[in-house]
Amino acid sequence: MTLFQRLDERTPMTGRLAMGVEYDGSAYCGWQRLKHSASVQASLEDALSKVANRKVTIHASGRTDSGVHATRQIIHFDAPVPRSQKAWVFGANANLPRDVAVRWVTEVPDAFHSRFKALARRYRYVVLNQPSRPVLERANVTWCRDSLDADAMHRAAQVLVGEHDFSSFRAAGCQSKTPWRHLHFIEVHRHGPLVVIDVQGNAFLHHMIRNIAGALITVGRGERGDDYLAELMALKDRSLADVTAPACGLHFVDSLYDERWGLPREPLGPNLLAFLGEWSGERAVPDCPMAAFRRGQPEVVDREAT
16 A cells, blocks of 8 residues: 555545544543543544534544544544545545644445444554653653663563453543453564553553553563562552553554455554554454454454453
């Protein structure tokens, strides 16, 4: 796939549409529309409603928290009027603030649902590890002035892979009915001054990745050993766990779907990590009940519901 695919400006797009959305979450209360503060959802719905000259309601693959960024948030909506591909993308972007943008739009079957058909979500937590504070990257990394051992962080994180009770890593106000989640992988690598925590799972609890990142940074500083995450997991008590890492370092970089939906592939973000060269969908989703269920295969048990 080329990044410079020409947008169709003649063929009307109707029915259910899926979009890829990128945003800087610094100025927002998070993805979800709220009455008391600006949200990404409200900005996007308002922009699309202007393009359609009708009210547009959107559904997202996942809700990000206040201050969290996204480079591949997948949304869908039912188009109330026909508009061309170019009109939907350019028209939305013309009415969006500078910190939110639509990257692409495509027609999908009516059975597609951005949330309930997602097989996995992937995040990258980016730490700028250097003595001096960041300037150009200050809005989209977490700064740590103490030297971090990325290899130790990676070793400590591997206990999290698989299906577990993540009570020690959920926010006190988390509304999920179950603390069980399935982490497909979690990797920690150093790229020059950047330490990147790369994690994919079926879904995530409120503040789960930021709480994991806070504990891993403690390991990276040498304050705790490789078994620290295992100890926290066994406690099943958030009040006894580590600090929550800042939101500014967290990026929602991929939402994975079955290939039959035909969603465009694109480089994984943020652009700070473009040199890694990985594209969406390159990591396989492991066999698990939820993925089988959402692919339409027989379900065994679904403790992993979003």
